[in-house]
Amino acid sequence: MRVCVIGTGYVGLVTGACLAEIGHSVICVDKNTAKVSLMQSGKSPIFEPGLEEIMQSNMQAGRLQFTTDLAVGIEHGEIVFIAVGTPALPSGESDTRYVEAVARGIGSNLNGGYKVIVNKSTVPIGSGNWVQRMIIDAIAERQQDITGFDVVSNPEFLREGSAVYDTFNPDRIVLGSNSPRAIAMMQKLYAPIIERKFTVDNYLLPPVPMVITDLASAEMIKYAANAFLATKISFINEIANICDRVGADVTHVAKGIGLDSRIGSKFLQAGIGWGGSCFPKDVSALIHTAKDYGYDAQLLKTTVSVNKRQRLLIVEKLQQVLKILKGKTIGFLGLTFKPNTDDLRDAPAGDLLQALNRLGAKVKAYDPVISQVEADVTLVTDPEQLAQGCDALVLITDWQHFHNLDYAKLAKLMTNPVMIDGRNFFNPEDMAKAGFYYVGIGRPT
Ligand code: NAD
Ligand code: UGA
Numbered sequence: 001m002r003v004c005v006i007g008t009g010y011v012g013l014v015t016g017a018c019l020a021e022i023g024h025s026v027i028c029v030d031k032n033t034a035k036v037s038l039m040q041s042g043k044s045p046i047f048e049p050g051l052e053e054i055m056q057s058n059m060q061a062g063r064l065q066f067t068t069d070l071a072v073g074i075e076h077g078e079i080v081f082i083a084v085g086t087p088a089l090p091s092g093e094s095d096t097r098y099v100e101a102v103a104r105g106i107g108s109n110l111n112g113g114y115k116v117i118v119n120k121s122t123v124p125i126g127s128g129n130w131v132q133r134m135i136i137d138a139i140a141e142r143q144q145d146i147t148g149f150d151v152v153s154n155p156e157f158l159r160e161g162s163a164v165y166d167t168f169n170p171d172r173i174v175l176g177s178n179s180p181r182a183i184a185m186m187q188k189l190y191a192p193i194i195e196r197k198f199t200v201d202n203y204l205l206p207p208v209p210m211v212i213t214d215l216a217s218a219e220m221i222k223y224a225a226n227a228f229l230a231t232k233i234s235f236i237n238e239i240a241n242i243c244d245r246v247g248a249d250v251t252h253v254a255k256g257i258g259l260d261s262r263i264g265s266k267f268l269q270a271g272i273g274w275g276g277s278c279f280p281k282d283v284s285a286l287i288h289t290a291k292d293y294g295y296d297a298q299l300l301k302t303t304v305s306v307n308k309r310q311r312l313l314i315v316e317k318l319q320q321v322l323k324i325l326k327g328k329t330i331g332f333l334g335l336t337f338k339p340n341t342d343d344l345r346d347a348p349a350g351d352l353l354q355a356l357n358r359l360g361a362k363v364k365a366y367d368p369v370i371s372q373v374e375a376d377v378t379l380v381t382d383p384e385q386l387a388q389g390c391d392a393l394v395l396i397t398d399w400q401h402f403h404n405l406d407y408a409k410l411a412k413l414m415t416n417p418v419m420i421d422g423r424n425f426f427n428p429e430d431m432a433k434a435g436f437y438y439v440g441i442g443r444p445t
Pocket of ligand 2: 157161226266267268271272274276277337338
C-alpha cells in the first residue's frame with residue numbers, strides 16, 4: 001500500500017521505516033529541513049536500536065523516502081498518518097497546535113481518490129472529530145470536489161529504546177473509527193504484523209489482538225494505558241518508601257506481588273520515578289480533560305505528586321549519607337529517562353540536578369549517548385573521569401552495560417565511595433565487595 005507519515009520523530013520515523021520493512025511504499029514528511037536532509041542521507045536523527053539499519057535497507061529498496069513537501073506526501077498516500085508532537089502546555093493541557101497545522105495542511109492538499117487519515121499522535125479525547133472538521137473546512141475553502149476520506153484513531157504504544165521491536169511485536173492494535181472501509185484498509189496495512197510475519201518464533205503465537213472501536217474510545221485507551229502504567233510505578237515507589245522505613249526489600253515485594261497474574265510483574269521496578277516525553281504529559285493531559293468535563297481525577301493527581309516527590313528522594317538519601325551537600329561533587333551515571341535512548345525530555349535527572357545545584361553541590365555526569373546538555377552539569381566522556389574526586393555516584397539510568405564497569409577501580413578514584421542506586425540495578429553485596437557504601441531504593445542498606 002502507499003503510505004504517507006507526517007512527522008518523523010520517535011513515532012513517525014519508526015512507523016514509516018517499519019511499514020516500509022513489511023512491504024509498503026512510504027513517504028515520510030517533516031517540516032524540519034535539517035532532519036529531512038539527514039534522513040535522506042540514510043542517517044537517523046534519533047538513537048533507537050535497529051532503526052538506522054531498516055531505514056537504509058528500505059531506502060535502497062526504494063520503499064522509503066523523505067521530503068519536506070507535504071503535497072508530495074499526501075498525493076502519494078492512500079493512508080496518511082499524523083505523527084507530530086503533542087507536548088504539554090504550562091497548564092498541563094495537550095498542545096495540539098502541530099496536529100491542527102497538519103490537519104489544515106491535509107485539507108489544503110487532499111486530492112485523488114479516497115484516503116484514510118490516521119491520528120497516531122496522542123491527542124485529547126475528541127480530537128478525531130475536530131481533525132475531521134478541520135480537513136472538511138480546508139477542503140471547502142478550495143471549493144473542489146474531493147472523493148472522500150475517513151479519520152481513524154490508531155494510538156501508538158511503542159516504548160523508546162525498543163521502538164522497532166515493539167512495532168513488529170505489539171501486544172495489540174487499536175483502531176477507532178465509524179468507517180468500516182477505513183478499518184478494512186488499516187487491517188490490510190497491518191496484516192503482516194497481525195499475522196506475525198515479522199515476529200521471531202511466529203508459529204508459537206496467535207495473531208496480534210485487534211481492538212476495533214469508536215474514535216473517542218481509541219483516544220481514551222491511549223491515555224488510560226499510560227496513566228495506568230505511571231500509576232503502577234508510583235504505587236511500587238510508594239511501597240518502596242514504606243519498605244525503607246520498615247526494613248523490607250521492595251525488590252522481593254515486587255516479585256512476590258508480581259507473580260499474582262492479576263497484578264503482573266512488569267512496571268514494578270521502584271526507582272527515581274517515571275519520566276520521558278509521554279507519561280508526564282499524558283497523565284497531566286488526562287487530568288486536564290477530566291477537569292474540563294467536571295471531574296476531579298484524584299488518583300491521577302496523586303500518581304503525579306508521588307512521582308514528583310520520588311524524583312527528589314535521591315537528595316534525601318545523599319543528605320543522610322553525606323550530610324552537608326554544599327561543596328560536594330556528585331556523579332550521575334546516565335542522564336536519560338531510560339536506557340537505549342537519547343531522549344532527555346522530562347528526565348528525572350533534570351529535577352535532581354536542579355535540586356542539587358540549589359543546595360550548592362557540583363554535578364558531573366557520564367551518559368553513553370549524550371554529549372551535550374543545556375544544564376549546569378559537567379559532562380565527562382568515561383566512567384573513570386566521572387568517579388575521579390566524587391563524593392557519591394548516583395545510578396540514574398539502568399543501561400545494561402553499566403553492569404560491566406570496574407567498580408573496584410571507580411571506588412578507589414572517589415573521595416567517598418558512596419553509590420546511590422536509583423534503579424535497584426546493582427547487587428548490594430557486589431557493590432560492598434567493590435568498596436562502596438551502597439544505598440538502594442526501598443531495600444536495606
Ligand atoms: P517528536 O517531537 O519526536 O517528533 C515530532 C516531529 O513532527 C518532529 O520531527 C517535527 O519536526 C515534526 N512536525 C511538527 N509539525 C510538523 C508539520 N506541520 N509538518 C511536518 N512535520 C511536523 O514526537 P514523538 O515523540 O515522535 O511523538 C509524536 C506523537 O506520538 C506524540 O503525540 C506522542 O505523544 C506520541 N507517542 C510518542 C511515543 C514516544 O515514545 N515518543 C510513543 C507513543 C506515542
Ligand atoms: C511509555 C509506554 O511504556 C509506551 O507504551 C508508550 O507508547 C509511551 O510511553 C508513550 O506513550 O510515549 P516510554 O516512555 O518510552 O514508553 O518508556 P517506559 O519504558 O514506559 O518507561 C517510562 C518511565 O518509567 C521511565 O522513566 C522508566 O525508567 C520508568 N519505569 C518504568 C520505572 O521507573 N519502573 C518500571 O518498572 C518501569
